[in-house]
Amino acid sequence: MSSQIDHLLTETRRFAPSAAFAGNAVADRSLYERAAADREGFWADQARELHWHTPFTTVLDWSNPPFAEWFADGELNVAYNCLDRHVEAGNGDRIALRWEGEPGDQRNVTYAELTDEVKRLANVLTDLGVEKGDRVALYLPMIPEAIASMLAVARIGAVHSVVFGGFSADSLRARIDDAGAKVVITADGGWRKGKVSPLKPAVDQALADRNGSGIQETVEHVLVVKRGENDVEWTDDRDIWWHDVVPQASADHEAQAFPAETPLFILYTSGTTGKPKGILHTSGGYLTQAAFTNRVVHDVHPETDVYWCTADIGWITGHSYVTYGPLANGATQLLYEGTPDTPHPGRWWELIQNHGVTVFYTAPTAIRSFMKIGRDVPQSFDLSSLRLLGSVGEPINPEAWVWYREIIGADETPIVDTWWQTETGAIMISALPGVTETKPGSAQVPVPGISIAVVDDSGEPVGNGSGGLLVVTEPWPSMLRGIWGDPDRYRETYWEKFADKGYYFAGDGARLDDDGDVWLLGRVDDVMNVSGHRLSTAEIESALVGHEGVAEAAVVGASDETTGQAVVAFVIIKSRYLKQNPVEGLGDELRRWVGEQIGPIARPRDVYIVGELPKTRSGKIMRRLLRDVAEGREVGDTTTLADTAVMSVISAQVK
Numbered sequence: 001m002s003s004q005i006d007h008l009l010t011e012t013r014r015f016a017p018s019a020a021f022a023g024n025a026v027a028d029r030s031l032y033e034r035a036a037a038d039r040e041g042f043w044a045d046q047a048r049e050l051h052w053h054t055p056f057t058t059v060l061d062w063s064n065p066p067f068a069e070w071f072a073d074g075e076l077n078v079a080y081n082c083l084d085r086h087v088e089a090g091n092g093d094r095i096a097l098r099w100e101g102e103p104g105d106q107r108n109v110t111y112a113e114l115t116d117e118v119k120r121l122a123n124v125l126t127d128l129g130v131e132k133g134d135r136v137a138l139y140l141p142m143i144p145e146a147i148a149s150m151l152a153v154a155r156i157g158a159v160h161s162v163v164f165g166g167f168s169a170d171s172l173r174a175r176i177d178d179a180g181a182k183v184v185i186t187a188d189g190g191w192r193k194g195k196v197s198p199l200k201p202a203v204d205q206a207l208a209d210r211n212g213s214g215i216q217e218t219v220e221h222v223l224v225v226k227r228g229e230n231d232v233e234w235t236d237d238r239d240i241w242w243h244d245v246v247p248q249a250s251a252d253h254e255a256q257a258f259p260a261e262t263p264l265f266i267l268y269t270s271g272t273t274g275k276p277k278g279i280l281h282t283s284g285g286y287l288t289q290a291a292f293t294n295r296v297v298h299d300v301h302p303e304t305d306v307y308w309c310t311a312d313i314g315w316i317t318g319h320s321y322v323t324y325g326p327l328a329n330g331a332t333q334l335l336y337e338g339t340p341d342t343p344h345p346g347r348w349w350e351l352i353q354n355h356g357v358t359v360f361y362t363a364p365t366a367i368r369s370f371m372k373i374g375r376d377v378p379q380s381f382d383l384s385s386l387r388l389l390g391s392v393g394e395p396i397n398p399e400a401w402v403w404y405r406e407i408i409g410a411d412e413t414p415i416v417d418t419w420w421q422t423e424t425g426a427i428m429i430s431a432l433p434g435v436t437e438t439k440p441g442s443a444q445v446p447v448p449g450i451s452i453a454v455v456d457d458s459g460e461p462v463g464n465g466s467g468g469l470l471v472v473t474e475p476w477p478s479m480l481r482g483i484w485g486d487p488d489r490y491r492e493t494y495w496e497k498f499a500d501k502g503y504y505f506a507g508d509g510a511r512l513d514d515d516g517d518v519w520l521l522g523r524v525d526d527v528m529n530v531s532g533h534r535l536s537t538a539e540i541e542s543a544l545v546g547h548e549g550v551a552e553a554a555v556v557g558a559s560d561e562t563t564g565q566a567v568v569a570f571v572i573i574k575s576r577y578l579k580q581n582p583v584e585g586l587g588d589e590l591r592r593w594v595g596e597q598i599g600p601i602a603r604p605r606d607v608y609i610v611g612e613l614p615k616t617r618s619g620k621i622m623r624r625l626l627r628d629v630a631e632g633r634e635v636g637d638t639t640t641l642a643d644t645a646v647m648s649v650i651s652a653q654v655k
């Protein structure tokens with residue numbers, strides 16, 4: 001890590017905002033002053049930008065840490081804030097979604113139309129028995145119905161759990177069970193990489209008869225959008241076509257007010273153990289910070305911008321910066337179903353050109369893969385509509401940052417590198433465009449109203465010029481309210497390490513430069529970041545040992561030029577299995593297996609079959625040493641190993 005730090009700190013380029021951008025920016029410097037003078041008052045002002053059926057009189061209740069309540073005696077309806085109020089303000093004809101399917105089919109959905117659709121769906125869900133507090137699982141492609149589904153669930157005070165369409169039936173099953181979902185909304189399939197990728201079969205498989213499993217089936221209905229036109233199997237008393245019920249339903253639906261702390265969604269994310277955590281977010285505080293940051297960090301001007309965040313709604317970025325933030329602000333956004341390189345490698349740039357995208361928010365892994373293809377591709381499109389670029393999901397290396405600005409941003413657009421997490425709900429660290437002089441590679445400063453620090457192991461601030469652990473020192477409106485069904489795990493995971501100080505521990509290492517700007521250095525725990533997606537080593541190890549041939553497995557995240565990190569697995573094969581099966585092809589078989597168990601994003605880049613794994617005397621696998629091997633480095637200090645010779649054996653087997 002120290003060579004990485006040295007390299008980062010040699011980066012000295014600085015980019016001041018242009019006078020033109022600064023003159024028209026939503027953000028201004030006074031936000032910092034107001035937030036510093038009265039943090040809670042500042043957030044109350046931001047919350048008042050929303051419509052409250054019942055205004056709040058209290059701001060933060062932190063009397064029972066780490067369980068926070070924000071605006072608790074206020075009442076609002078999240079969907080009303082994202083839809084009806086824009087229609088009532090006379091903006092019903094404004095386009096909410098400029099949707100394009102991967103094959104090139106297009107649909108514009110206005111705020112009035114989206115409101116109408118959400119009201120119908122809210123009535124359908126109510127008819128299906130979904131009530132306040134019930135959970136609804138969503139397993140959908142990036143189509144307007146996906147956004148409508150999230151909002152309809154929110155509208156009736158129920159709780160959505162969006163499961164990324166790339167996850168396997170098993171992963172879906174685990175998430176449905178943990179949340180106890182009553183209804184699943186899915187599609188027959190969606191377009192990916194030039195063909196229809198089926199979704200409904202995975203739902204069928206997840207819900208297939210599992211007599212004897214001991215787990216009670218909670219799902220009563222599956223609502224299915226027709227998108228891929230692929231054949232699907234049908235369970236008559238359970239499955240319902242969307243087109244058979246939603247268009248026919250009444251479009252009269254009055255949004256009811258719910259208390260600000262009403263659960264809004266659960267989103268599963270990888271932690272350091274095998275079992276994904278259901279991160280719980282609630283309504284008022286979450287929407288306040290999602291909308292505020294979208295306004296000031298993405299500089300959204302709803303009347304003129306065409307905003308595009310490329311994230312799938314299966315991730316937190318899609319929740320906060322596709323669905324909730326932009327729609328709360330009444331923005332017009334592009335929604336795209338497919339992959340960046342189908343049917344040609346310039347697909348994204350073509351979309352920006354054709355839709356006149358002005359604000360573009362994506363992940364470093366995408367930028368690096370475009371760099372690899374070469375500048376000719378983006379340069380053959382007209383990208384002059386772009387005026388602001390954003391980055392999220394992992395550290396962006398200075399080279400990629402500068403390429404992004406020069407090639408995509410005409411050497412002119414500001415870039416905001418935004419640090420945050422599923423748990424934080426909304427952006428926490430970022431430059432404010434038009435205000436901050438930006439530095440390639442640094443996420444820079446906390447947004448107004450957020451308090452962070454970089455501390456040592458005992459919680460003392462490290463000071464400028466030093467590295468340590470990133471913590472949030474004060475509660476914030478969009479903070480997670482817990483882990484679904486597991487308050488102890490919530491406390492242990494995030495609050496125990498600095499319990500005496502009351503700090504939230506983010507799991508990231510960071511360094512402050514001489515100006516006090518933050519440089520993120522990656523996770524300090526057993527969480528990997530592959531193409532901006534979080535994966536836990538334990539989760540993949542447990543999938544591997546679930547294979548009949550595998551005796552033991554250790555997984556590490558090795559640095560990778562394109563994906564940031566790549567999954568590298570070391571496995572010990574059972575000798576009994578090896579007697580009956582050839583070793584050739586076993587690596588590929590295990591890669592495929594993990595893809596099936598968890599989803600293609602978890603598939604290891606490399607699988608090494610080894611005879612032993614490096615362990616401490618207490619039996620802990622020393623992943624640090626395996627990472628050295630995976631990254632082709634000389635193996636570090638092995639003195640704490642139970643058997644110090646094991647690493648030379650492993651190194652030889654890997655070659």
Ligand code: 6R9
Binds near residue numbers: 316421507508523
């Ligand atoms: C929004 C999102 C969270 C983890 C986080 C950190 C990494 C996110 C980053 C970044 C450096 C940035 N991360 N943004 N690292 N610079 N701008 O990605 O949420 O999927 O929960 O991942 O991603 O390691 O802890 P999530």
